[in-house]
Amino acid sequence: MTTKLPAAVRDRALQIAHHEMGHYVVARALGFETGGVTLTVTKDLRHQGGASITLVRPISSMEAMKEHLEARMMVLLAGAMAQTLPSKPSAAKRVDKPKATAILKGEQGAEQDYAKIRELQHLLRNIAYPDTDPASGERIAAELKSMTDRVWIRTQEIIEDQAGTIAKLALALVDGMALVEQWGRAADTYEVVFAGPMLERLRAVQAIASINIGSPEKSRHVFET
Numbered sequence: 001m002t003t004k005l006p007a008a009v010r011d012r013a014l015q016i017a018h019h020e021m022g023h024y025v026v027a028r029a030l031g032f033e034t035g036g037v038t039l040t041v042t043k044d045l046r047h048q049g050g051a052s053i054t055l056v057r058p059i060s061s062m063e064a065m066k067e068h069l070e071a072r073m074m075v076l077l078a079g080a081m082a083q084t085l086p087s088k089p090s091a092a093k094r095v096d097k098p099k100a101t102a103i104l105k106g107e108q109g110a111e112q113d114y115a116k117i118r119e120l121q122h123l124l125r126n127i128a129y130p131d132t133d134p135a136s137g138e139r140i141a142a143e144l145k146s147m148t149d150r151v152w153i154r155t156q157e158i159i160e161d162q163a164g165t166i167a168k169l170a171l172a173l174v175d176g177m178a179l180v181e182q183w184g185r186a187a188d189t190y191e192v193v194f195a196g197p198m199l200e201r202l203r204a205v206q207a208i209a210s211i212n213i214g215s216p217e218k219s220r221h222v223f224e225t
């Protein structure tokens with residue numbers, strides 16, 4: 001069905017499909033239960049997408065809580081990062097960091113992800129540094145920056161490592177799009193729904209290996225909060 005999509009619609013659909021499959025792939029790799037993925041794009045390029053992720057998981061210690069918060073932040077970051085991956089097969093699969101940051105900060109509709117990340121990073125900092133004086137603004141900012149950079153770098157590593165899988169799943173999602181008949185008015189919306197069980201049967205999904213969050217070997221400033 002991809003060839004029947006107007007070129008502009010297909011391009012927008014591929015971008016958002018990469019975004020949602022970024023969330024999906026990283027969530028599965030980090031041990032979250034996943035459901036379906038949906039995508040809707042109108043002829044005037046309005047879009048809506050979603051990847052269903054179950055947040056229920058056992059947390060029996062403070063260390064497990066910190067790992068959960070980091071993993072959740074990584075899943076939220078993954079969408080914007082994956083959206084910047086080039087769609088051309090011949091292009092190097094690298095995250096465009098400035099573009100990903102711009103997407104997160106609301107230029108292309110991911111501001112809800114960014115708001116959640118900001119809440120979670122403060123919660124994680126409060127747990128990791130419980131004795132920080134609330135008046136120590138510079139120290140708090142440095143702690144937040146250090147933790148967020150660590151999560152960003154680890155997420156980028158996973159996105160670039162799984163870029164082929166993300167691209168394959170994104171293309172399959174777009175290939176499944178169909179024009180929806182609108183009762184009483186002209187059809188203007190292309191949409192697709194990949195249910196959880198359907199995704200589970202795909203070899204690309206079955207091949208996603210579990211990943212330990214771990215610590216990157218190096219840290220650098222990459223994300224301005």
